[in-house]
Amino acid sequence: MPELPEVETTRRGLAPHLEGKRIRGVVLRRPDLRWPIPKEIESVLPGQRIDAVRRRAKYLLLDTAAGSALLHLGMTGSLRVLPASTPIGAHDHVDLQLSSGRVMRFNDPRRFGSLLWQPAGETHELLRALGPEPLADEFDGDYLFARSRNRKAPVKTFLMDQGVVVGVGNIYAAESLFRAGISPLRAAGKVSRERYAALAAAVKDILAYAITRGGTTLRDFISPDGAPGYFEQELSAYGRGGQPCPTCGRPLKFANIGQRASVWCGHCQR
DNA sequence: CAAGAGGCCTGAGGGC
DNA sequence: TGCCCTCAGGCCTCTT
Numbered sequence: 001m002p003e004l005p006e007v008e009t010t011r012r013g014l015a016p017h018l019e020g021k022r023i024r025g026v027v028l029r030r031p032d033l034r035w036p037i038p039k040e041i042e043s044v045l046p047g048q049r050i051d052a053v054r055r056r057a058k059y060l061l062l063d064t065a066a067g068s069a070l071l072h073l074g075m076t077g078s079l080r081v082l083p084a085s086t087p088i089g090a091h092d093h094v095d096l097q098l099s100s101g102r103v104m105r106f107n108d109p110r111r112f113g114s115l116l117w118q119p120a121g122e123t124h125e126l127l128r129a130l131g132p133e134p135l136a137d138e139f140d141g142d143y144l145f146a147r148s149r150n151r152k153a154p155v156k157t158f159l160m161d162q163g164v165v166v167g168v169g170n171i172y173a174a175e176s177l178f179r180a181g182i183s184p185l186r187a188a189g190k191v192s193r194e195r196y197a198a199l200a201a202a203v204k205d206i207l208a209y210a211i212t213r214g215g216t217t218l219r220d221f222i223s224p225d226g227a228p229g230y231f232e233q234e235l236s237a238y239g240r241g242g243q244p245c246p247t248c249g250r251p252l253k254f255a256n257i258g259q260r261a262s263v264w265c266g267h268c269q270r
Numbered sequence: 271c272a273a274g275a276g277g278c279c280t281g282a283g284g285g286c
Numbered sequence: 287t288g289c290c291c292t293c294a295g296g297c298c299t300c301t302t
Contacts, residue, residue, distance in 0.1 A: 075279085075280095109279080109281065153272075260295070
């Protein structure tokens with residue numbers, strides 16, 4: 001499930017294939033993904049040149065002079081750059097035909113992903129309420145401390161709120177809280193400034209490192225070498241419920257928190 | 271405003 | 287071997 005490192009890895013894989021190329025045509029095999037695909041994708045995008053491939057939160061933005069195509073990978077979305085002759089497979093919903101002769105193909109079995117449009121100079125509604133980027137300087141312990149006062153929701157839920165900070169999903173929330181030694185069940189408003197400093201540092205370290213590993217869950221990758229993500233080999237908590245804590249050896253606890261599967265160490269995380 | 275629940279969607283995996 | 291059920295979960299939207 002793509003979180004920030006996977007989306008960033010995708011962006012880095014796509015950029016050399018897309019930047020400076022022109023979009024020759026768009027093929028939509030369904031009229032909608034999570035939301036209806038806006039008409040501009042077919043009426044405005046063809047003929048545009050892609051000036052840059054950017055990432056904001058878990059969205060990818062393909063910038064053109066007319067505006068930006070917004071892509072979200074949802075749970076199961078993937079983007080690949082392929083020879084135009086590559087046969088269509090199941091769940092291949094969208095093609096962008098490139099002036100290089102290749103196509104960027106959007107595959108998404110569960111269709112939680114989206115393809116949207118943002119006119120030049122405007123910010124799409126869905127991007128407006130997003131919190132800061134976790135790797136930006138403005139995201140730190142003091143910020144988390146200030147935002148969390150009087151919040152009674154579990155700190156894990158708070159950390160996964162995209163209005164608080166973007167890009168941290170279930171995997172990296174579990175790993176960051178483990179690293180910082182904070183119980184995911186603790187009320188967000190009851191975590192000290194010092195411990196939030198440790199948490200912010202853990203989020204930054206883990207996300208940055210996961211990016212260097214190519215993310216956690218990308219398998220069908222778009223780069224020419226087809227490299228998958230390797231970070232899953234280094235997960236301490238996520239998906240390891242019942243197994244020994246890497247630090248103290250006691251069995252890791254497992255429960256749903258905020259309707260999300262959660263794993264933590266009842267001894268090391270308080 | 272905050273918090274919790276519902277819903278979207280399909281493949282994987284377990285049980286029988 | 288094959289069917290059925292449950293689960294996975296980002297994140298928007300609705301309800302309380």
